[in-house]
Each structure stands twice: as C-alpha cells, then as structure tokens.
Amino acid sequence: MNNISVDINHLKKGEVNLGTSIMAVTFKDGVILGADSRTTTGSYIANRVTDKLTQIHDTIWCCRSGSAADTQAVADMVKHYLELYEAQHQQPPSTHTAASVFQEICYTNKDNLTAGIIVAGYDKKTGKGEVISVPLGGSMHKQEYAIAGSGSTFIYGYCDENYKKDMTQEETIQFMRYSLGQAIKWDGSSGGVIRMAVLTARGVERLIFYPEDYQKQ
Amino acid sequence: MPGLAFDNYQRNNYLTTKGYGSPTATSTGTTIVGCKFNGGVVIAADTRATSGDIVADKNCEKLHRLAPQIWCAGAGTAADTEMVTQLIGSNLELHSLHLNRKPRVVTAMTMLKQHLYKYQGHIGAYLIVAGTDPTGAHLFSIHAHGSTDVGQYQSLGSGSLAAMAVLESEWNEKLTKEEAMKLCSDAIEAGIWNDLGSGSNVDLCVMEVGQDAVLYRNYLTPNVREAKTRSYKFGRGTTAVLRESIYSLVEVQEEIVSFKSAAEAIEVDA
Amino acid sequence: MSDPNSINGGSAVAMVGKDCVAIACDLRLGNQSLGLANNFEKVFQLGHTFLGLTGLASDVTTLSETFRLKTNLYKMREERTIEPETFANLVSSTLYEKRFGPYFVGPIVAGINSQTKKPFICGFDLIGCIDFAKDFIVSGTASDQLYGMCEALYEPNLEPEDLFETISQALLNAVDRDALSGWGAVVYIVTKDQVVRKVLRTRQD
Numbered sequence: 030m031n032n033i034s035v036d037i038n039h040l041k042k043g044e045v046n047l048g049t050s051i052m053a054v055t056f057k058d059g060v061i062l063g064a065d066s067r068t069t070t071g072s073y074i075a076n077r078v079t080d081k082l083t084q085i086h087d088t089i090w091c092c093r094s095g096s097a098a099d100t101q102a103v104a105d106m107v108k109h110y111l112e113l114y115e116a117q118h119q120q121p122p123s124t125h126t127a128a129s130v131f132q133e134i135c136y137t138n139k140d141n142l143t144a145g146i147i148v149a150g151y152d153k154k155t156g157k158g159e160v161i162s163v164p165l166g167g168s169m170h171k172q173e174y175a176i177a178g179s180g181s182t183f184i185y186g187y188c189d190e191n192y193k194k195d196m197t198q199e200e201t202i203q204f205m206r207y208s209l210g211q212a213i214k215w216d217g218s219s220g221g222v223i224r225m226a227v228l229t230a231r232g233v234e235r236l237i238f239y240p241e242d243y244q245k246q
Numbered sequence: 247m248p249g250l251a252f253d254n255y256q257r258n259n260y261l262t263t264k265g266y267g268s269p270t271a272t273s274t275g276t277t278i279v280g281c282k283f284n285g286g287v288v289i290a291a292d293t294r295a296t297s298g299d300i301v302a303d304k305n306c307e308k309l310h311r312l313a314p315q316i317w318c319a320g321a322g323t324a325a326d327t328e329m330v331t332q333l334i335g336s337n338l339e340l341h342s343l344h345l346n347r348k349p350r351v352v353t354a355m356t357m358l359k360q361h362l363y364k365y366q367g368h369i370g371a372y373l374i375v376a377g378t379d380p381t382g383a384h385l386f387s388i389h390a391h392g393s394t395d396v397g398q399y400q401s402l403g404s405g406s407l408a409a410m411a412v413l414e415s416e417w418n419e420k421l422t423k424e425e426a427m428k429l430c431s432d433a434i435e436a437g438i439w440n441d442l443g444s445g446s447n448v449d450l451c452v453m454e455v456g457q458d459a460v461l462y463r464n465y466l467t468p469n470v471r472e473a474k475t476r477s478y479k480f481g482r483g484t485t486a487v488l489r490e491s492i493y494s495l496v497e498v499q500e501e502i503v504s505f506k507s508a509a510e511a512i513e514v515d516a
Numbered sequence: 517m518s519d520p521n522s523i524n525g526g527s528a529v530a531m532v533g534k535d536c537v538a539i540a541c542d543l544r545l546g547n548q549s550l551g552l553a554n555n556f557e558k559v560f561q562l563g564h565t566f567l568g569l570t571g572l573a574s575d576v577t578t579l580s581e582t583f584r585l586k587t588n589l590y591k592m593r594e595e596r597t598i599e600p601e602t603f604a605n606l607v608s609s610t611l612y613e614k615r616f617g618p619y620f621v622g623p624i625v626a627g628i629n630s631q632t633k634k635p636f637i638c639g640f641d642l643i644g645c646i647d648f649a650k651d652f653i654v655s656g657t658a659s660d661q662l663y664g665m666c667e668a669l670y671e672p673n674l675e676p677e678d679l680f681e682t683i684s685q686a687l688l689n690a691v692d693r694d695a696l697s698g699w700g701a702v703v704y705i706v707t708k709d710q711v712v713r714k715v716l717r718t719r720q721d
Contacts, residue, residue, distance in 0.1 A: 097391075101394065105356075271643050303647045306647065324645040
C-alpha cells in the first residue's frame with residue numbers, strides 16, 4: 030500500500046475512449062444530466078451518436094467518462110446491486126446510496142479502472158435533485174453541479190460564473206447547452222450531438238440538441 | 247480441465263526475453279458491417295484471412311451463428327472470434343433451453359461483453375452482433391475490451407473506415423431489405439478494394455423478424471481466379487523415390503453372433 | 517530467425533485430389549543453421565487421419581504424443597478411429613486451450629472421411645484457428661515458397677499418381693529455396709482404403 034503512485038490516466042492499448050464532455054446540474058425542480066456523443070479509438074470516431082447517460086435506477090442516472098468498457102461494466106454492476114438493494118429494503122435507493130456503490134467499486138479497483146462518473150438523481154421525498162461526482166481515484170463529492178471529462182477543462186470558468194441556484198428548467202437547459210456547446214467546440218475528443226436527461230417529479234425527459242441547435246447563439 | 251491453461255506462459259516469456267519474438271496468429275484483417283432495415287437486420291463480411299502480409303485463407307467464413315436467428319460478424323484475432331463465438335453460442339443455447347424461450351440479442355451481447363471484459367482486451371475479438379427475437383430486430387457492436395455500441399448501422403475491422411464512408415453517405419432511415427443488402431455488400435466491397443487487409447468475396451446474412459435467418463455464403467464473388475490456360479502436371483515417375491511402403495487402411499473383423507445366444511446373453515437376472 | 521517457429525526448421529504441405537489426399541513433409545531437424553538430424557518426420561498417422569506438425573521441434577514431439585494419447589482414448593470410447601473433421605476440431609480446441617501460452621506449431625490435417633468418403637484437409641495457426649481449404653494447405657519455414665509452388669502447380673481432381681508428382685515437386689522445389697528445410701522428404705498418398713508412403717530422393721545440402 031506504500032507505492033500507490035500508479036498512473037491511472039493511461040488507457041489500455043487500443044481501448045475505446047469516451048473523450049467526453051459531461052455535466053449534471055441541480056435546479057429548482059430536480060436535476061439535469063448532459064453529455065456530448067463522441068467515442069473515439071485513437072483519432073477515429075468509433076461512434077458519433079453515443080448515449081453516455083445511463084439509467085441506474087428509476088430516478089437515478091449517471092454520466093460516464095473514461096474507458097467505455099470500464100464505465101459500462103461498472104454501471105451494469107451498480108444497476109445490479111441497486112436492484113438487489115430495492116428488493117431487500119422494500120424501498121428505492123437514494124442517489125447517495127447509488128453514488129456510494131459507484132465509489133466502492135471505483136476505489137477498490139482504482140488500479141484497473143479508468144472511470145470518471147457523475148451520479149445524479151431525483152429524490153421523490155425531498156423533491157430535490159442531487160449531484161455527486163465520483164472522479165478517477167474513487168473519491169466522492171456532493172456538488173450543486175458537476176462537470177467532468179476532457180472537454181470540461183474549457184468551461185470551468187464559464188460554469189463557475191454563470192451557474193445560479195434554483196434556476197428554472199428552461200434556464201438550466203440553456204446554461205448546459207451553451208456550456209457543453211463550448212466544451213465540444215474547444216475539445217477535439219468531444220463532439221456530435223448534446224444529449225440530456227431531465228429528472229423531475231414528472232419522471233424522466235430525454236432531450237437531444239443537434240449541432241445547428243447548440244452552435245448558434 | 248476446463249478453461250484456459252497457462253502452462254507454457256513462463257517458457258514463452260523466457261524465450262521472448264532471449265530475443266525470440268512471438269509468432270503472429272491469423273488475423274482477420276477484415277471489413278465487417280451491419281445495417282438495420284424495416285423489419286430486420288443484415289450483416290456482411292469479406293472473406294480474407296491474413297497472417298502478417300500473407301493471405302492465409304482466400305475464402306474464410308467470418309459470419310458466425312450464435313443462435314438460429316442471432317448471427318455475428320467477427321474481426322480481429324481469427325481464433326478468438328471463432329472460439330468466443332462458439333462458447334457464447336453454446337451458453338446461449340443452454341440458457342434458452344433453461345428458460346424455454348428463444349434467446350434475445352441483448353442476452354448474446356451481454357454474455358459476450360462480460361466475457362471479453364473479464365479478459366481485459368487480451369481476447370482480440372471485435373464483433374458485430376445482430377439478430378431478431380420476440381422484442382424485434384437488433385444491432386450491436388462489441389470491442390475487444392468489452393464496450394458495446396448500439397446503432398442503425400455499424401462497421402468494424404481494418405476496412406471499417408472505407409465501409410463507414412459508404413454507410414455514412416448511402417444510409418437512410420427507410421431502407422427496404424433489398425436496399426439494406428445492397429448497402430452492406432457495397433460497404434464490404436469498399437473494404438475489399440480499398441483496404442489491404444480485406445479482400446476476396448462478400449458473405450451476407452439477413453435476419454427478418456419472425457423468420458429464419460438466411461445466410462448468403464459468397465453473395466458476391468468479384469475476385470474469381472482466372473482458369474489456368476496450361477497444365478503444370480508432371481509426368482508420372484518424375485520424382486525419384488527411395489523407398490515405398492503400402493498399408494491397408496481397412497481392417498476387417500468378422501464375428502458371427504446368432505440371435506439366440508445374443509438374447510440369452512442379455513438376460514442378466516431371470 | 518528470432519521466432520521460435522524457425523529455430524528447428526521444417527515444412528509440410530497437404531493437397532486434395534480426386535477421391536484422395538496427399539500430405540508431405542521434409543525430414544530436417546536443425547539448430548538454427550546447423551543440421552542435426554535427417555530423419556525427423558513431421559507427419560503422424562492417427563488411425564485414418566494424418567497430422568502434419570511444423571514449428572518448434574519440442575512442441576512438435578509434445579503435441580504429436582498428446583494427439584496420439586487423445587486419439588487412442590477416443591478410439592477406446594467410440595470403438596472407431598477418429599474422422600479427419602472431428603480431429604480438426606480436437607486440434608483446434610487443444611491449441612486454443614493454450615491461448616495465452618501457445619505451442620509454437622503450424623499443424624495441418626489430411627484424411628478421407630470413412631463414412632462419406634470425402635477428402636478433407638485443413639490447416640491451423642498456433643492458437644487453433646482452422647483454415648478450411650478446398651485445394652491445398654501449407655505450413656512451416658518454407659510456407660511462403662510453398663504458397664507460390666502450390667498456387668502454380670495445383671490443379672483440381674488429380675489422380676493419386678499425378679497428385680503424388682504435384683505435391684512432391686511443390687515440396688521439393690519449395691524446400692530447396694529454404695535453408696531451414698530439406699534433408700529428405702516423405703509423402704503420404706491416402707485413398708479410401710489404402711495409404712502409400714514414399715520416401716523421396718532429395719538434395720542433401
């Protein structure tokens with residue numbers, strides 16, 4: 030346990046990479062997840078219409094970044110554990126529980142995983158959205174909004190300046206669309222369409238924005 | 247002794263450190279594609295297998311059957327695509343016998359991805375899985391590390407760029423079965439002509455909802471070899487022989503058993 | 517030279533004719549460029565199926581004994597000798613079992629199915645990928661030369677006598693252009709009920 034100076038940023042040779050710009054933002058009525066849709070192998074775009082937003086439970090979703098194989102495997106495991114959790118406890122898991130399961134897997138296998146995940150969910154009891162990010166090393170951070178992936182570096186300043194507490198749904202979508210639009214613009218590993226998932230009391234609503242939608246403004 | 251054995255691993259590692267490189271396995275240089283259409287899905291592949299820069303097989307089969315209505319095209323290490331496909335095919339049949347239901351394409355895809363993920367990319371199988379089941383027609387691609395993609399059209403292998411160029415320019419939302427077959431064979435042909443790792447013929451498989459899959463082996467043969475204009479037969483006796491021995495392969499053993507004595511022999515306890 | 521497959525040298529080839537198959541190999545065993553033996557046969561008879569094994573000599577011996585064991589057990593269980601098609605799958609799974617620590621060999625299989633009387637040949641890579649061929653299969657350090665010879669000389673539906681000349685000339689002229697193969701050659705001509713084994717006169721340099 031002394032020599033933990035492992036380069037966890039490396040990708041296995043020829044691995045499919047989610048270059049990625051992802052974010053999740055809480056707002057007045059819940060939470061919205063957003064992501065670009067590009068997956069790459071080296072410089073080749075293996076999929077230009079990827080869905081990086083994955084449903085983990087009824088009202089809990091996650092954004093995946095890093096290795097496509099690792100994040101899919103981890104998401105499938107968490108999905109399985111939460112199914113067991115609900116059957117055992119006779120109640121749906123909280124977003125925090127879901128994030129804890131992600132954290133447990135990502136931390137104990139940190140040497141073998143390249144997975145940066147944002148967990149977001151809507152809690153029916155409190156009527157609030159919640160965002161928890163689980164970055165590369167397997168730590169856990171509860172946030173009002175979270176950005177991650179290679180494209181996120183370009184929008185830290187913008188998001189910090191423009192995020193406001195308790196925005197309306199329309200304001201939040203505008204904010205995310207512009208943020209991700211900028212991330213896609215400057216990051217070569219991000220691109221394609223912007224996908225969103227709006228989690229509120231009404232359930233889930235999927236949105237898609239094409240380049241002509243998000244490039245103007 | 248089920249599963250894989252690692253007995254020779256140390257010895258081979260030692261040979262590597264001694265400066266002996268490792269030999270190349272047959273790889274399916276390959277162009278493979280898949281495409282959905284209204285009411286089904288079609289997959290196609292070229293038929294060239296290479297080891298290094300030698301064409302090892304000019305007409306190999308890269309379309310594998312996982313279940314009667316679920317087929318899979320494989321690229322990457324030839325032995326891996328064949329073996330992983332046979333293994334999952336067997337498990338899928340046991341699974342469907344256990345549940346008394348037809349296997350689903352997502353099930354095949356999940357079993358494949360979990361197996362490949364376990365081996366962390368060391369099993370070099372890149373697959374396009376397609377098929378029909380009670381939930382409709384499906385098309386997936388799987389990479390060796392265990393990641394999967396969903397889509398209306400997919401291409402994989404060294405010729406995937408040439409094939410994708412065709413798919414991206416010609417694909418549309420309302421293809422008929424015939425149009426999808428044409429599109430897939432055109433995409434494979436793009437690989438055959440423009441990718442050095444792909445060549446020879448086009449194999450194609452059509453899966454329609456509620457119908458058995460149809461395999462078109464050598465759907466297109468644009469590279470038929472010219473007939474020899476002259477015979478290179480050698481005259482009998484050309485080759486000098488030192489020794490010759492002839493063995494018979496048929497051993498005749500005859501034993502006559504009368505019905506009466508046979509019937510008596512079967513009675514164990516009267 | 518920096519490949520385990522080409523330490524000891526050696527080549528083999530199989531061909532399909534009219535109701536017959538032929539399988540042949542050279543006899544050289546060497547250590548790099550030094551010749552050690554001129555009686556190292558690389559074709560093994562297992563019932564009415566024939567196996568050619570080229571590559572690292574230690575693995576050739578190990579595998580030939582493994583398959584002798586496996587086909588004998590098969591014969592005891594099934595009370596019949598193994599068919600070539602069945603044996604091909606046995607070779608494939610035996611090699612793939614060692615996927616991550618392979619035997620350095622290039623096996624080829626030839627034989628005539630005793631039920632259907634159909635000729636069968638196939639080849640493998642070192643981890644068991646089967647190459648089903650209708651015409652010929654080559655393997656070993658002279659495989660490049662053999663590909664060239666066979667592509668030129670081979671023609672379908674040859675009678676056993678003509679198939680012998682074709683496979684012999686293909687092998688002989690190929691190994692003469694390979695420093696690591698040669699030093700004698702053996703040819704098996706297999707028809708549905710008999711097998712003729714011929715030792716060829718070859719160059720000894």
